[in-house]
Amino acid sequence: MAQVRSRILQLCQKGDHLLAYAALSGSPYDAENHPGLWELLARQCEAAGAGDLARRAREALLSAGTLHGGQALAHTAYLIEIGDFVSATTLIEAQFGTDPQDETARIIYGKALLGTDPAKGLRLLEGLETDDLILSLRIVDALRQNSRFQAAARRLADLAERHPGEARIATRQARVQEQQGGWAEAIQSWLKIVDEIPSQRVPGLLKVAFLQKRFENTENATESAAELLTLENPTRSASELAAQIELLDMLGQERAMLAAMHRLARESAHGTVSPALWEQIAASQVDAGRIGLVDWMAKLGLPIGVTAHALLEAARDYLPDLGRAARDIHAAAQIKSPEILLPAFKAMAPERARPVSGLGNILLVNATLAAGGxxxxxxxxIRALLKSGLPADRISVALFSTAEERGHAHFLSELTALGVRIHDLDAISDTPTLRPEVQQVLALLPARIRADLLPLITLCQSERPMAIHGWQDRSSVAAGLAGLLTDIPRIVMSARNMEPAKRADPNLPMLRGLYRTLCAMPQVTLTVNSEAGARGYEDWLDLGHNQAKVIHNAIDGAAFPLLPQANDAQSAPLRILGVFRFAANKRPELWLRTIAALRAKSSRPIQARLVGSGPFLDRIIELRNELGLHDIEIAQSLSRPDEIYCEADVLLLMSRVEGTPNVVIEAQCSGLAVAACDVGGVREALHDDGLALPAEIGPDMAADQILDWLDTRALSNPEVRRAAILGKYDMASLAMLTLGLYGVVEAEGEEPDA
Incomplete structure (x- = not known):
């Protein structure tokens, strides 16, 4: 053995590391019985830069079960480098346990965990001071993944000081701003990146256009798109063309997108487009549900990848003539999921709704608990169900996110106090057990729908509820599909929004076919919270009249006491309140300009206050100051009704689109008079003395109509207004009608302790 050791050292000193490896491999000294020789070889190869040979020596030790100490750490680092975090975690835990005391082992273990259990990895690494930029960025990404955006922003600010001009830091800072809802701030950061970092100009403009579109700033989004599409670059890369395809798709410019894709396909014939890029494009089309376009790419012989080919084969089970149907790129673009899967879902529906005992559990599903109506x-x-006598241990709540720093936990403490079980679907990583045909259907669904379904199905299999109830469009469709696929007897889908055909939601067309298919099933009921809303959904989904069941909202009178009445004296200020999300569909600019017009026209002093939050906050503050309305208070974190509706005489709501606006109901219950634009279910929610403004109105006309209305003593009779609201929107009716849909017999009970 000594001779072999000397031979290895001699060959390594001469730089013949491959011969050294061959000499040891051909000797009788295997890694199981003589690990020291193999460790020696690994160290010599690593020191000389022969990393591949060092890795092969360590793999021999690993296979023999004799990889220990420094070599185990070295091999773990290699596994992390190639992205095999599972193997890295397994190896280091086997060597050092789950709480390594060795500092180096602890750091490497933390790096591995960032890829398998980011929360645990952060606990090991967050306080680490390191000059390793890659590690620092991975810590930032883990913080973002865990919705800890403030900590990520602080770490990025520190990194930016130490690494000025580093694109990876700047782009992450912009993404963190976006994730925190600071869209205007994120747009400015991306514009700065576009100006200062040439390599990021194309992706930066793409992000700017995307955020402007989300901001419903269509004019600026189009300008940014035009700049990106006309960038003078004679050597435009294929990846930039791919970015154009993504941009045009996002802007809804399908014909232009298809033309860009066709051009990229032609360029591929010249070898300028890498197979990896085509795989990326194919994957994005699969995620968007565009099965036909993927088939078109495959027929051209483009390298779409093994996964996309497998999905195409699966799609032929639902559309056998897929190849003929996708005869050209335009026809191919019309072949989409989930539409091609609708017959499969129909076939899964029972002939009739199964009877229920009335004694099972209920699973309610919503996206978040953000600050919204x-x-x-x-x-x-949930309060109404508990008050009716349904025990708390029979109610489970599933939420797609409860991230506090995303604003998704506004009502979480209130819900927690009710004692029901709460499940964060974002924290469920277990894969559900599914029949092969169901797995195939899920694989073909658009990525957004599939991502919602998998954790929800896992929860349904664990909870086995007798009824599942989805709340709002996204959650309703997810709950409907999960209920169908796990054979839940009763499914309720509650649409909360108004006039889906008029809403600027790019996901609604994708949901329409699923909604309609689910509504045709005997175990499914669609509810809407206003007559106007019901008719809107029936029209959108081509349903029969009265197929959507109206269940009005409810209000707890004890939580919304009658507030002090207004002072009618002309010298007393008129106090106007706005309560809404700071988003385009609420028209905050129209609200502010109407306040400015009221101040200009009214002989009575006008005080105004805003309560809410959202992406338009920066623009609201900017416009407030431009209009000279500096005294308008903007409160963002109020949840108690007495804090929201106090010190106000009138609620003013000027939304472009509404369902049944809760703020209108709540304000009137508190005694306030209400003026609101006549959209959606607003007129149904208004008491007789309320003002329904035209849906399309300017600030001057709105101010004139509001002042005329106030002259008719609109502020009088708050007790009558409150009584009418409590009579129409009572908790007992909400509970009784909902329990009937679940198959639960109504029971009387007391208000739960909160």
Whole structure:
């Protein structure tokens, strides 16, 4: 053995590491019985830069079960480098346990965990001071993944000081701003990146256009898109063309997108487009549900990848003539999921709804508990169910996110106090057990729908509820599909929004076919919270009249006491309140300009206050100051009704689109008079003395109509206004009608302790 050791050292000193490896491999000294020789070889190869040979020596030790100490750490680092975090985690835990005391082992273990259990990895690494930029960025990414955006922003600010001009830092800073809802700030950061970092100009403009579109700033989004599409670059890369395809798709410019894709396909014939890029494009089309376009690419012989080919084969089970149907790129673009899967879902529906005992559990599903009217009503429904006598241990709540720093936990403490079980679907990583045909259907669904379904199905298999109830469009479709695929006897889908055909939601067309298919099933009921909303959904989904069941919102009178009445004296200020999400569909600019017009026209002093949050906050503050309305208070974190509706005489709501606006109901219950644009279910929610403004109105006309209305003593009779609201929107009716849909016999009970 000594001779072999000397031979290895001699060959390594001469630089003949491959011969050294061959000499040891051909000797009788295997890694199981003589690990020291193999460790020696690994160290010599690593020191000389022969990393591949060092890795092969370590793999021999690993296979023999004799890889220990420094070599185990070295091999773990290699596994992390190639992205095999599972093997890396397994190896280091086998060597050092789950709480390594060795500092180097602890750091490497933390790196491995960032890829398998980011939360645990962060606990090991977050306080680490390191000059390793790659590791620092991975820590930032883990913080973002765990919705800890403030900590990520602080770490990025520190990194930016130490690494000025580093694109990976700047782009992450912009993404963190976006994730925190600071869209205007994120747009400015991306514009700065476009100006200062040439390599990021194309992706930067793409992000700017995307955020402007989300901001519903269509004019600026189009300008950014035009700049990106006309960039003067004679050597435009294939990846830039791919970015154009993504941009045009996002802007809804399908014909232009298809033309760009066709051009890229022609360029591929000249070898300028890498197979990896085509795989990326194919994967994005699969995720968007565009099965036909993927088939078109495959027929051209483009390298779409093994996964895309397998999905195409699966799609032929649902559309056997897929190849003929996708005869050209335009015809191919019309072949989409989930539409091709609708017959399969129809075939899964039972002939009739199964009877229920009335004694099972209920699973309610919503996206988040953000500060919104629909979310407040979600909690109100649970309160009503508990008050009716349904025990808390029979109610489970599933939420797609409860991330506090995303604003998704506004009502979480209130819901927690009710004692029901709460499940964060984002924290469920277990894969559900599914029949092969169901697995195939899920694989063909668009990525957004599939991502919602998998954790929800896992929860349904664990909870086995007798009824599942989805709240708002996204959650309703997910709950409907999960209920169908796990054979839940009763499915309720509650649409909270108004006039889907008019909403600027790019996901609604994708949901329409699923909604309609589910509504035709005997175990499914669609509910809407206003007559106008029901008719809107029936028209959108081509349903029969009265197929959508109206269940009004509810209000807890004890939580919304009658507030002090207004002072009618002309010298007393008129206090106007706005309560809404700071988003385009609420028209905050129209609200502010109407306040400015009221101040210009009214002989009475006008005070105004805003309550809400959202992506338009920066623009609201900017416009407030431009209009000289500096005194308008903007409160962002209020949840108690007495804090929201106090010190106000009138609620003013000027939304472009509404369902049944909770703020209108709540304000009137508190005694306030309400003026609101006549959209959606607003007129149904208004008391007789309320003002329904035209849906399309300018600030001057709105101010004139509001002042005329106020002259008719609109502020009088708050007690009558409150009584009418409590009579129409009572908790007992909400509970009784909902329990009937679940198959639960109504029971009387007391208000739960909160």
């Amino acid at each position: 629909a979310e407040r009503q979600f909690v109100m429904l």
